[in-house]
Amino acid sequence: MTGTFDWTDVEFDLSDVNFVTDREAGERWTGAPRPVCPGRFSDGADVYVVTRYEAVRSLFADRRVSNHPPEGVHLDSMRRRGVPEELLKYFDSTIMTMVPEDHRRVRSLIDRAFSVRRVKSLRPRIERLADQLLDQMDPEGETDLVAGYAHPISTTVICELLGVDDEYRDQWLKWSEAFTTFVRPDPEILPPALHGMVDTVIRLIGARRAQPGDDLISDLVQISDETEKLDEVELVALVLVLVQAGLDTVRHSISLSFFNLLVHPDQLELVKSHPENTVQAVRELMRYSGPIKMALPRFAAEPIEIDGVTIPKDGQIQLVVGAANNDPERFTDPRVLDVTRADNPQLSFAAGDHFCPGASLATAETEIALNKLFARYPDVRLAADPDEVGPRFLKAVTRLPVQLV
Template identity: 50%
Template structure:
């Protein structure tokens, strides 16, 4: 058994750009869930890497692991990378950095607004947006489904949900792209993006406070102003920005990975088309198999915690790899194969426990609609380039997805 960080070779190294983009390294971490081992985070600090399904669930459900590093190290780290103080303060108010009573309070206030029932009411809106985007693709000889379909669909839907005015949407899209590089944020892009989003949200808050509408900002303002457990102003701002990322980056990745995966597995796509399985089950399997979210945010031990053969000491960081847990052969039969029929074991693609993804219901619905609309409208759609040119890398997003529609 091992106590503290083991003196062993570091195989999982997020500080190495080559590792992030290396398909072979990624495949090893997807296909070989292993005991807890040593790794390195993007800033070079050591982490324990957790890849087995049961170990990942244990970390994500154990209150002895917190989202906040010890002391002020997370604030110091962001400031040292040039992130301005005012931006750091907003980031420090997000659900991603909260635990315990504060996390439970904020989550309890916002969860009803993002319930599965409420998100299902958005389905006709998502369908309308998807069909408009597909209309625009019809005359394009070789459209890029990321830039022209997955990306705009995701940003328009989340803006509609929040109530962001149409005149801001192109700018909002640029800001959200700046925030998507969470491992290595660029202060020159992140700071103006956060300030810009915060400015728009503050403006919307004042407008909705005066004239409430049927959107999420209005609901959050109501919660902020009338409920006993109120949101602070920074919490409201931070929550809206987290929802933008959850409702944009993850959804975009899920749609384009779903298209790519279905194009490589036509028999599985036919099971959906024929009604042998549901699109709901198929998207759940795509989340497991294609892994639009590869890993959760780091957790930090507050007490000594035994994980397999390792004791994680207080203050040490743990990185769970959701993508690998979802390929664990101890939990999934033939985990490297796509199987769109209902699997008996739930995937961990949206996390688990208190920090389960708030946007999971929205992501599921948007992917169902986007994939159904695309393949119904263009059943002969196929890649315009060899698959190897656009094949997803482990921790690098697909840059493009050029197709021919017939």
């Protein structure tokens, strides 16, 4: 097949709330009939859906594929999603959608914050935090591992790293839930949430400019004020992205990891009995059912042919990481969770120039959260029907009640 699809009969429709939330519909991503299929994005735009491992991996690294949308496309999409006009500049200037030269300039500023040495220095703080949260749990009662463990770990670590004050942390989760949805956001909820996020970041930047601290926002403010590497809009946009990514991705990584281990007792026993191998286990948990199912949309800078399908110049591309990580042509028995899997080049943190800078920190937080809880409560068990609390393909675990003993 070459040329364009029949867009009246899409196979993957992200604008349909039933498709997004239905488990059976979501499973179709992993069994797509070909590497490239016709789809529809949440804002109604046509999109080329790419699901096979080799195709997804190659497009992550393909310089003919750009994260920077054609002129006006991203702005129009945000308007359709309900982003207020006065805030568009902050969500159109993110590191995720910049042209390559701007991306490299801004990316170099944050790689230091997530260096191996920085992550290693954070481990004692993460371990103390996990211990404190475990101390607060009632061993005899029911505990929600999302609200009582995964959320406070992810929120505290990223907010302390950046310098987000305590008073904003719980509120940020509510704002986040209004924004990070695959369906069209509620027009009554989204604008005030976005205003809250932007206004808070602007206040934090002003506070760190007046009184710098030992945090990433202070470092970025100094760079912005003393060099030409970051302007004020880019500064606000960068902080927004870092808080959002650090909070949501890690919270879901920890929650999904616990869920999948609790419903696979044989794998749970392996993790408990070999805590020294938990990093390898986390990689497999991310492959099997990680929090990032789809990458941000890409665009073809020139025509690209994949398996006989031609994606035209400016065509929107949706790389489905969740499907690629379960491609039977790349992974043996992909729907089997195997925490001892050694050959595991999963794509949950993307690849190429846009590989997630916080990947090592997210892995460390998940590893520590698992080991700490299983060491304290080795007999922990799920206290709800797995079908009731389990994830759908594009919706993560939001509640995870457990009995600790």
